[in-house]
Amino acid sequence: MKFATFAALASSLAVASAYPITGSTVNCRSGPGTSYAVKKSYTKGQDVKITCQTAGTSVEGNNIWDKTSDGCYVADYYVKTGTNGYVTGKCSTSTCVVPKSNQATVDLIAEFEGFRANVYTDATGHPTVGYGHLCTKSKCAEVKYSIPLSQANGKKLLADDMKRFEKCITSMTNTKATLNLNQYGALVSWSFNVGCGAAEGSSLIKRLNAGEAPNTVLANELPKWVHGNGQVLPGLVRRRNAEIALAKKATSDRALPEKC
Template sequence: MKFTLVAAVASCLAVASAYPIKGDTVNCRSGPGTKYAVKKTYKKGQDVKLSCQMPGESVNGVTLWDKTTDGCYVSDYYVKTGTSGYVAPKCPSSGGGSSCSAPRSNAATVNLIAEFEGFRASVYKDPSGNPTVGYGHLCTKSNCAEVKYPIPLSKANGKKLLADDMKPKEKCLKNMLKSKAVLNMNQYGALVSWAFNMGCAAAESSTLVKRLNKGENVNKVLSEELPKWVHAGDKVLPGLVRRRNAEIALAKKKTTDKALPVKC
């Protein structure tokens, strides 16, 4: 009982304490990493109060992130707390960006990807010899035991499995796109298809993402940048040309459904 009381008092004192910002201009983000949207900016010497702390992306070797009472996260590297350890309670495991999940793609996006991935109801070996099923699902267990739908797959279940496989691409897009990138669900879906096809690493380093993060017109950027992603080596692949055109057409299809940025 005595220990609980002492811990509670220490927790309250930690939250009440203010610490100065060390960097010249420090961004406070929606999650514990530099891929999250900037919500606020602090100046050097400005005092901030911490509500909790949690691990996150490493910044100059420091992996601790501080959640300020403004409701955003800043690397502990930029906060002069006097220690490299915790001075505030640990944030709940659902804190940071994890509680702010990526939007799920709409049916139009799932159908577009399905059209270009092709469907196989039973398990087969892809050109690299990997066991595969449905709309290009690469199996991780023998006989695709991880698949929760009965095999041979129906096309309906194949699309459910595809939607599950799209989640990592949705998450990485949400993380790499900043607050100036304002997308509706069809524009977002076009990007999910592109990232699903080309990979998140390629998407993150692309001029396309850089332009969106500057706040440029989304459909203009997609119309100009997506057609560049049609090569395999030095060859233009007709299938990729068709896919990029389909993605641009989806992006231009009007909808009032909003996707990004996500309000956490």
């Protein structure tokens, strides 16, 4: 009887794989965390099928992320499964490595962002500190280093911020996008500047994923990203030109597709 009861329970869990969304608008991302690009969104009450679950960024104390039948990940906190634990099998662990930006990329971003020890408002109206860290809370309260920032801590914050955009570029490109570290670095700098969401929905990424030559795509597409508040900003023109120049600099160091 105990075995039969357990088998019935396991069977019911396997069948009951569709669960309602509890948040008003819930993003489904390319990976199990808030740093990954948004692939689509679900509305409140919409049923989603969960194919597997895995650990990721903690949301309100729950670090489980559900992979849906759409192939993207949604925070389990926003899915009414009836428990804060696992209700399906764990997703297979990927051994893919997100490439780390080279020093030329770090130097490019640092040069154009500039260093500011105190919080300031950037050209597009966003509170910013350090080497272009866009703040998410009032007075940049989320920054774990003391403000005013030292330059050393500013570099640490920049390195922390760049990881997010390295993950974004890696997750939003497919195996047809073959990039060396300099081309990859140009994209990391660009996405650091414009944001992961804007980058993912761009014709630039679509063209790379269609297998077009990276340097041709970057030379055509990056100059389009020079506006702020409806005006062409000279600083963005210079940055896009520097990113194109970096991409064109020859290197044998491969970045993408990622190593798995």
